[in-house]
Amino acid sequence: MSSSTVLGYPRIGPNRELKRALESYWDGRTTRRDLEEEGARLRAATWGRLAGLGLGELPSNTFSFYDQVLDTAVLLGAVPERYLAADDPYFAMARGTDGLAPLRMTKWFDTNYHYIVPEIGPKTVFTLDAAKPLAEVREARALGHETRPVVVGPVTFLSLSGALERLEDVLGPYEELLAALAREEVAWVQLDEPALVTDLTPAQLDAVRAAYSRLGAAPDRPKILVASYFGDLGPALPALAATPVEGIGLDLVRGSVPELALDGKTVFAGVVSGRDVWRTDPGRALEKLRGVRADRIVVSTSCSLQHVPYDVAAEDGLEPALVARLAFAEQKVAEVVELARLLADGAAVPFDEAPVAAASVSQEARPARSPYPVRAAAQAGHLNLPPLPTTTIGSFPQTGELRAARAGVVAGALAEDDYEKLVEREIEHAIQVQEDLGLDVLVHGEPERNDMVQYFAEHLDGFAVTKNGWVQSYGSRCTRPPIIHGDVRRPAPITVRWSTYAQSLTDRPVKGMLTGPVTIVAWSFDRDDLPQRDVVFQVADAIAEEVRDLEAAGLSVIQVDEPALRELLPLRAAEQPAYLEWAVAAYRRATSVVADRTQIHTHLCYSDADQILAAIDGLDADVTTIESARSGRRILDAVSGYSRGLGPGVYDIHSPRVPSADEVEERLAATLKVLPGDRVWVNPDCGLKTRTYAQVEASLGNVVEAARRLRATL
Ligand SMILES: Nc1nc2c(c(=O)[nH]1)N[C@@H](CNc1ccc(C(=O)N[C@@H](CCC(=O)N[C@@H](CCC(=O)N[C@@H](CCC(=O)O)C(=O)O)C(=O)O)C(=O)O)cc1)CN2
Ligand code: MET
Ligand SMILES: [Zn+2]
Numbered sequence: 001m002s003s004s005t006v007l008g009y010p011r012i013g014p015n016r017e018l019k020r021a022l023e024s025y026w027d028g029r030t031t032r033r034d035l036e037e038e039g040a041r042l043r044a045a046t047w048g049r050l051a052g053l054g055l056g057e058l059p060s061n062t063f064s065f066y067d068q069v070l071d072t073a074v075l076l077g078a079v080p081e082r083y084l085a086a087d088d089p090y091f092a093m094a095r096g097t098d099g100l101a102p103l104r105m106t107k108w109f110d111t112n113y114h115y116i117v118p119e120i121g122p123k124t125v126f127t128l129d130a131a132k133p134l135a136e137v138r139e140a141r142a143l144g145h146e147t148r149p150v151v152v153g154p155v156t157f158l159s160l161s162g163a164l165e166r167l168e169d170v171l172g173p174y175e176e177l178l179a180a181l182a183r184e185e186v187a188w189v190q191l192d193e194p195a196l197v198t199d200l201t202p203a204q205l206d207a208v209r210a211a212y213s214r215l216g217a218a219p220d221r222p223k224i225l226v227a228s229y230f231g232d233l234g235p236a237l238p239a240l241a242a243t244p245v246e247g248i249g250l251d252l253v254r255g256s257v258p259e260l261a262l263d264g265k266t267v268f269a270g271v272v273s274g275r276d277v278w279r280t281d282p283g284r285a286l287e288k289l290r291g292v293r294a295d296r297i298v299v300s301t302s303c304s305l306q307h308v309p310y311d312v313a314a315e316d317g318l319e320p321a322l323v324a325r326l327a328f329a330e331q332k333v334a335e336v337v338e339l340a341r342l343l344a345d346g347a348a349v350p351f352d353e354a355p356v357a358a359a360s361v362s363q364e365a366r367p368a369r370s371p372y373p374v375r376a377a378a379q380a381g382h383l384n385l386p387p388l389p390t391t392t393i394g395s396f397p398q399t400g401e402l403r404a405a406r407a408g409v410v411a412g413a414l415a416e417d418d419y420e421k422l423v424e425r426e427i428e429h430a431i432q433v434q435e436d437l438g439l440d441v442l443v444h445g446e447p448e449r450n451d452m453v454q455y456f457a458e459h460l461d462g463f464a465v466t467k468n469g470w471v472q473s474y475g476s477r478c479t480r481p482p483i484i485h486g487d488v489r490r491p492a493p494i495t496v497r498w499s500t501y502a503q504s505l506t507d508r509p510v511k512g513m514l515t516g517p518v519t520i521v522a523w524s525f526d527r528d529d530l531p532q533r534d535v536v537f538q539v540a541d542a543i544a545e546e547v548r549d550l551e552a553a554g555l556s557v558i559q560v561d562e563p564a565l566r567e568l569l570p571l572r573a574a575e576q577p578a579y580l581e582w583a584v585a586a587y588r589r590a591t592s593v594v595a596d597r598t599q600i601h602t603h604l605c606y607s608d609a610d611q612i613l614a615a616i617d618g619l620d621a622d623v624t625t626i627e628s629a630r631s632g633r634r635i636l637d638a639v640s641g642y643s644r645g646l647g648p649g650v651y652d653i654h655s656p657r658v659p660s661a662d663e664v665e666e667r668l669a670a671t672l673k674v675l676p677g678d679r680v681w682v683n684p685d686c687g688l689k690t691r692t693y694a695q696v697e698a699s700l701g702n703v704v705e706a707a708r709r710l711r712a713t714l
Pocket of ligand 2: 393394395452513561563603605686687688689
C-alpha cells in the first residue's frame with residue numbers, strides 16, 4: 001500500500017497574512033500574542049487544507065516566523081549570548097536591533113530563499129528546547145491531525161554553520177528531541193538533510209554515518225525520515241542505507257531513481273517538483289515510482305513546497321492554455337494524492353507527449369569589447385570622475401505611496417498617466433537627493449519597478465506574471481516569480497524613458513539600470529522544454545537590445561545586475577565549469593554591444609563572491625560592485641589585485657542602522673590597502689529599496705564624507 005505526503009508547505013499565507021502580521025508586530029502596532037495567533041490560524045488552515053485534499057501523512061513544524069534554520073538553532077539552544085537580553089531574541093537574531101547587528105543571512109542552496117546562518121563557536125553549549133515542534137504536534141492533534149514534525153538534520157545544520165566538528169555535541173540534544181517526540185507518541189520525524197546532495201568531504205560522509213547510526217540506535221524514538229532534496233544523494237545513499245533509519249527521502253525530479261535496492265526502508269519518493277510550477281506527467285512519475293526498490297513507498301514532493309505559490313485558482317489573469325499546464329502548492333498536493341492512488345491501483349497510464357521546443361537563439365558571435373585599459377582610458381576622458389567615485393546600486397526607497405499607486409493602477413482606480421507622473425516626481429526627488437549629497441554617478445532609483453525581475457518580465461514576451469503567486473524570499477519579504485512559457489523577445493524599449501528622464505535632470509552621469517539574463521531566469525519559473533542555457537541566451541539578446549538603446553539615448557554608464565550568478569551554480573562541482581562558461585557568455589552577449597567609452601557596471605550581492613571570482617572577472621565589466629560589509633576581510637583578501645573597477649560595499653543595507661563616516665572611512669582605508677586607489681569605487685552593499693529616505697540620506701551623507709576624506713590622502 002502506498003501513501004502520500006509533502007516535505008513542507010508554504011507558510012507566508014495564501015494572501016501574505018504572515019507578512020502583514022510580522023510587519024505590524026515589528027512596527028509595534030500589534031503584540032507578540034497577536035502574531036502567535038495569526039501563526040496558529042495559518043497552521044490550522046494548512047493542515048485542514050492538506051487533510052481536505054486527502055494527503056496521507058501531514059508534516060508539522062514546517063511553519064516558521066522567520067526561517068527554519070534559525071528555528072533549529074533555537075531548538076538546539078544555539079542562541080548567541082548577546083541576543084538574550086533583547087526584547088525578542090528570536091527577531092533580534094533575524095533582523096538586529098538598534099545596538100545589535102543581525103546574524104548573517106545567505107541563500108538556501110540554489111534557491112532564492114534565504115536562511116539565517118547560525119553562529120556556532122567552540123564554546124557554544126547545545127541544550128534542547130523542543131517547545132516549538134512539540135507545540136505544533138499538540139496543536140495539530142487537537143485539530144484531529146497526526147503529524148510528522150520536520151527539523152533540519154544535524155549534518156546540514158552544522159555544515160551550514162561551518163561547525164561540523166561539533167557533531168558529537170549536537171547529537172545529544174537531537175537524541176533528547178527524539179525521546180521527547182516518542183513520549184508524545186509521534187510516529188515519524190523528518191530530518192531535512194539537503195546538504196547531502198552536495199559534494200561531501202570525507203568528514204561530512206563520516207558525519208552522516210556517525211549521526212544516523214547513533215540517532216538510529218536511540219532506544220525510544222519515532223521512525224526517522226532523512227529527507228534529501230535538490231539533487232542526488234550519490235555516496236550518501238549507501239551510507240544512509242547502512243544506518244537504522246527507517247525512511248529516506250529522494251528528489252526524483254532533480255535526481256534519478258537509484259540502482260540500489262533499499263531493503264527494509266520506506267522511500268519517500270519525490271516525484272512532484274517543489275521547484276517548478278508545471279503539472280506532473282503522471283505516466284513518467286509512475287514509471288519512476290515503479291522503479292524504486294524499497295519495502296514501502298510514500299509518494300512525495302521533491303522538496304518542501306515553500307518555493308512555489310499557494311494556488312493557481314487565485315489567478316484570474318492568466319491565459320487558460322497556460323493555466324491548464326500549471327500546478328502550484330495546492331495542485332501539487334492533489335497530484336501527490338492521485339499518484340499514490342494510481343500506484344496502489346497498479347494503473348497503466350501513458351506518457352504525455354512531452355513537447356520539445358526548438359530554441360530560437362541566434363548563435364551569431366558578437367565582437368568582444370576592446371581590452372580594458374583601452375576602454376578605461378576612453379571612459380576616463382568621457383566621464384571625468386574624481387578618484388574614489390561614489391555611487392549607489394540602483395534602487396531608492398520604495399515608498400508606500402508608490403506601492404499603493406501601482407495597486408491603484410491594477411485595480412483601475414488610478415490612471416496610468418497619473419501613475420507615470422508620480423514616478424517622474426519620485427525620480428526628480430531621487431536625483432535631487434543625490435545631487436545634494438554630492439554623489440558622483442547617479443541613479444534614477446527604480447521607482448517604476450515592483451521588482452527587479454518581475455518588472456522586466458512584464459515587458460518581455462514569453463513571460464507570464466501572477467497577481468498573487470507570492471513566494472517567501474526571506475522573513476516577511478516575498479517575490480512573485482514570473483513564469484517563462486515561451487520564447488523571450490523584447491517588443492519595445494523598457495527602461496529608456498525613465499533613465500533618459502533622470503539624465504535630463506542633471507549634468508552628472510546617470511547609470512542606466514538593468515537586470516542581467518541569468519538573474520531574470522534564476523528568479524523566474526523556467527520553462528521545462530528548453531535547456532536553461534538557451535532561455536538565458538534569449539533573455540541576454542533582449543537585454544542587449546535595451547543596452548544598445550540606453551547607449552543611443554545618451555547614457556554613458558549602464559549597470560547590468562547579476563546578483564543570482566552564484567545562486568544558479570550547480571551544487572555538484574563537476575557541473576560548475578560548464579554552467580559558469582555559458583552564464584558568463586550570456587552576460588557578455590548582453591553587454592558587449594557598447595562603445596569603449598560607455599562604462600558597464602555589474603552588481604552581485606552575497607558574501608561568497610570569492611567562490612566565483614574567476615567568473616566575475618570573466619564578465620569583463622568595467623566596474624563591479626559587490627556585497628562585502630558583513631564579510632569584509634575575506635572578500636578583500638580574495639579581490640586583492642583585481643584588475644578592473646571594483647566597489648566592495650561599505651555598509652550593510654539590510655539593517656536600518658546608519659553607519660558613521662569614521663566607520664566607512666575605516667572600511668575604505670582597508671580596501672585601499674589591497675586595491676589601487678584609481679580602481680576603487682565607493683558604494684553600499686546593495687540597493688536601497690527596503691530602507692527609508694531618512695536612513696538613506698543619513699547613510700549616504702556619511703559615505704560621501706568618508707570618500708572625500710580619503711581622496712585628500714591619495
Ligand atoms: N525577485 C527578487 N529576488 C531577490 C531580490 C529582489 O529584489 N527581487 N533581492 C534579494 C533579496 N530578496 C528580496 C525579495 C523581495 C524583496 C521585497 O522588497 N519584496 C516586497 C514586494 C515587492 C513587490 O513585488 N512589490 C509590489 C507589490 C507591493 C504590495 O505588497 N502591494 C500591496 C498593495 C500596495 C499598498 O497599499 O502597500 C498589496 O499587494 O497588498 C509593488 O511594489 O508594486 C515585499 O515583500 O514587500 C526584497 C528583497 C534576493 N532575491
Ligand atoms: C538584489 S541586487 C539589487 C540590484 C538593484 N539594482 C537594486 O538596487 O535594488
Ligand atoms: Zn544586490
